Amino acid sequence: MYYGADYNPEQWPEETWPDDVRRMQEAGVNLVSLAIFSWAKIQPAEGEFEWGWLDRILGLLHDGGIQVNLATATASPPPWATQKYPEMLPADQNGAVYGPGSRQHYAPTSPAYRRLAADLVAALAARYATHPAVVMWHVNNEYGCHLNYDYSDNARDAFQHWLRRKYGTIEGLNAAWGTAFWSQIYTSFDQILPPRKAPYSTNPGGALDYKRFTSDALLELYVMERDTIRAAGATQPITTNFMGAFPPLDYWKWAQEVDVIADDCYPDPNDPESFRTAAFARDLMRSLKPGTPWLLMEQSTGALNWRPTNAPKAPGQMAALSAQAVGHGADAVMFFQWRQSRRGSEKFHSAMLPQSGTGTRIWREVTHLGSTLAEIPTLAPDSGARVALVFDWESWWALSHTDYPVPLDYSRLIQRWYAALHSQHVSIDIVKPTSDLTGYKLVVAPQLYLLTNEGAENLSTYTTDGGHLFVSAFTDVVDEDDAFRDGGYLVGLRDLLGISIDEFGALVPPSDAGDFSSAGATSSAVGGHGPGQAHSTVQGPFGEVRGEYFAEELRPHGAEVIGSFTDGRLAGHPALTRNSHGTGVATYLATIPDDTGMVAAMAWALREAGVLPEVHGLSPWIETARRADVLTLINHGTEKQTVSVRGTDILTGEEVSQVKLGAFDWRMIRTEPA
Numbered sequence: 001m002y003y004g005a006d007y008n009p010e011q012w013p014e015e016t017w018p019d020d021v022r023r024m025q026e027a028g029v030n031l032v033s034l035a036i037f038s039w040a041k042i043q044p045a046e047g048e049f050e051w052g053w054l055d056r057i058l059g060l061l062h063d064g065g066i067q068v069n070l071a072t073a074t075a076s077p078p079p080w081a082t083q084k085y086p087e088m089l090p091a092d093q094n095g096a097v098y099g100p101g102s103r104q105h106y107a108p109t110s111p112a113y114r115r116l117a118a119d120l121v122a123a124l125a126a127r128y129a130t131h132p133a134v135v136m137w138h139v140n141n142e143y144g145c146h147l148n149y150d151y152s153d154n155a156r157d158a159f160q161h162w163l164r165r166k167y168g169t170i171e172g173l174n175a176a177w178g179t180a181f182w183s184q185i186y187t188s189f190d191q192i193l194p195p196r197k198a199p200y201s202t203n204p205g206g207a208l209d210y211k212r213f214t215s216d217a218l219l220e221l222y223v224m225e226r227d228t229i230r231a232a233g234a235t236q237p238i239t240t241n242f243m244g245a246f247p248p249l250d251y252w253k254w255a256q257e258v259d260v261i262a263d264d265c266y267p268d269p270n271d272p273e274s275f276r277t278a279a280f281a282r283d284l285m286r287s288l289k290p291g292t293p294w295l296l297m298e299q300s301t302g303a304l305n306w307r308p309t310n311a312p313k314a315p316g317q318m319a320a321l322s323a324q325a326v327g328h329g330a331d332a333v334m335f336f337q338w339r340q341s342r343r344g345s346e347k348f349h350s351a352m353l354p355q356s357g358t359g360t361r362i363w364r365e366v367t368h369l370g371s372t373l374a375e376i377p378t379l380a381p382d383s384g385a386r387v388a389l390v391f392d393w394e395s396w397w398a399l400s401h402t403d404y405p406v407p408l409d410y411s412r413l414i415q416r417w418y419a420a421l422h423s424q425h426v427s428i429d430i431v432k433p434t435s436d437l438t439g440y441k442l443v444v445a446p447q448l449y450l451l452t453n454e455g456a457e458n459l460s461t462y463t464t465d466g467g468h469l470f471v472s473a474f475t476d477v478v479d480e481d482d483a484f485r486d487g488g489y490l491v492g493l494r495d496l497l498g499i500s501i502d503e504f505g506a507l508v509p510p511s512d513a514g515d516f517s518s519a520g521a522t523s524s525a526v527g528g529h530g531p532g533q534a535h536s537t538v539q540g541p542f543g544e545v546r547g548e549y550f551a552e553e554l555r556p557h558g559a560e561v562i563g564s565f566t567d568g569r570l571a572g573h574p575a576l577t578r579n580s581h582g583t584g585v586a587t588y589l590a591t592i593p594d595d596t597g598m599v600a601a602m603a604w605a606l607r608e609a610g611v612l613p614e615v616h617g618l619s620p621w622i623e624t625a626r627r628a629d630v631l632t633l634i635n636h637g638t639e640k641q642t643v644s645v646r647g648t649d650i651l652t653g654e655e656v657s658q659v660k661l662g663a664f665d666w667r668m669i670r671t672e673p674a
């Protein structure tokens with residue numbers, strides 16, 4: 001188990017360094033991520049390198065028994081670089097150039113940036129490839145984090161190149177994007193611009209390709225650095241830090257290029273439900289590389305600096321969230337950062353070693369957690385999940401443009417479906433539409449707007465072979481070009497589901513739908529044809545639930561109707577269908593339930609599929625997470641809870657039949673799955 005943090009010794013006088021190493025030993029730290037923002041310190045001018053300080057700190061850490069995750073330092077180009085090559089700066093959607101003076105102020109496709117980054121990485125890797133302290137490489141930092149999309153001329157050129165490679169001919173692109181619409185037909189690739197600010201909606205196919213291109217362009221940068229490190233003879237694992245469900249990067253694709261998955265995760269202590277968002281991120285990370293442990297590369301010991309309000313963590317909460325990561329498959333608990341900065345934008349950000357010193361609660365919790373983690377034996381990463389939830393960047397991207405029946409926040413919706421499952425104490429794997437689904441008893445595929453033929457086939461095969469598939473509204477609407485297929489909507493899954501969709505029946509979105517709120521909507525205005533229908537009630541085998549966003553008009557072709565709308569425009573029409581297919585069952589729900597409705601629907605789906613909770617009757621504030629035969633139990637609530645579970649506490653060796661958990665208490669119990 002790795003324990004440690006980002007370490008930025010360049011912010012401190014060298015006399016501090018030996019004290020850092022001593023304190024790290026005291027805290028149980030065994031790994032630090034070094035040099036993440038050190039470009040300016042390593043390379044004061046083009047062609048000049050200053051290795052002395054890095055040699056010395058690497059030596060000190062090594063002598064102190066602290067291993068190093070050495071960063072490539074390419075995330076923040078120094079002032080000399082942007083002064084000499086201003087063309088490397090990125091631009092916003094209006095074409096305005098970003099200034100330097102922060103971080104990530106580079107156009108990922110800039111040839112000047114790429115050359116400078118490659119030179120730096122080549123020199124760094126040549127020097128430290130075989131350094132005994134270096135056990136891992138940390139490429140760049142949080143790719144795309146601040147600069148989600150770049151609209152510069154560099155991006156324009158690279159996008160055109162990417163499109164040429166994808167389509168071969170301009171006719172191919174015109175057909176895919178449907179440019180006959182609004183006189184958008186291109187006669188050559190060099191007419192194509194990034195989707196900059198335009199008077200009205202831009203081409204959806206073009207916007208989708210721009211998102212694909214951006215993810216690929218950043219991945220290309222990662223691969224360039226990775227291959228440069230390898231070419232220098234380095235044999236350590238190479239990674240970069242992901243950010244959970246991060247919109248611009250398709251981590252399914254990225255996961256194939258990193259040796260080990262690493263994630264940065266900062267749940268908001270002001271949000272009592274943020275442990276579920278964190279749980280989703282952790283399950284996603286484990287699922288990106290099934291069967292291998294992942295690393296929690298960054299979290300905070302307490303307050304941040306970048307939220308409108310930066311609440312501290314409550315006593316015990318930092319350890320509880322660390323145990324959560326381990327419970328969901330992490331073999332590292334790391335923080336941003338080791339020693340709290342005294343200057344700069346992040347000086348209010350908590351650290352392992354706080355500005356207020358070692359007499360603090362944070363320091364006590366840090367050292368205690370270090371000694372606890374050291375006691376945890378090796379754990380297998382397998383979640384034992386019998387439930388899979390489909391999460392797909394392509395659908396997310398396709399749903400992130402304009403002009404839908406009703407706007408949807410895809411990621412938020414998927415995380416609500418996740419929360420509905422997670423609160424019922426089952427293990428959940430996250431999958432993409434083409435993942436291997438063998439072994440799952442239940443696959444939940446909500447709002448899977450863009451579905452490829454391969455994805456549709458995979459879901460069909462899964463069901464035919466005996467699986468339970470649960471699909472809900474606005475799924476299988478378009479193909480990979482964001483175009484309707486021949487024959488209506490829901491074409492790919494029509495036979496499987498035994499239904500077709502005639503109309504989406506948009507409802508005025510709920511007021512808590514993020515940016516998509518419903519000022520002025522009334523809830524049941526249809527009788528009097530009032531201002532707009534905002535929900536529709538569904539009566540089904542899970543009782544009565546409130547449906548939002550859509551009340552789709554569906555037509556069964558062989559599926560059994562097992563639930564109906566009871567009010568609104570479609571009162572009396574089917575809302576829930578079930579179709580036997582091969583030896584499996586495919587269910588379709590023609591709306592998106594509210595939170596309570598999702599819990600009811602998922603409880604029913606779990607029962608239908610025969611998936612049992614880890615422990616019956618637990619409070620939703622108790623989280624369960626499984627790694628093979630080890631069950632982690634965490635109390636994220638404030639009330640004391642008693643959990644009946646038979647097994648062995650892996651930390652104390654004690655045989656238990658019941659555990660008591662106060663606020664943020666957690667235990668790891670060796671016990672076979674239910």
Ligand code: GLA
Pocket residue numbers: 141142264266298304305336346349
């Ligand atoms: C991210 C970055 C770090 C730091 C932290 C602050 O995770 O990678 O460099 O800025 O945020 O929370």
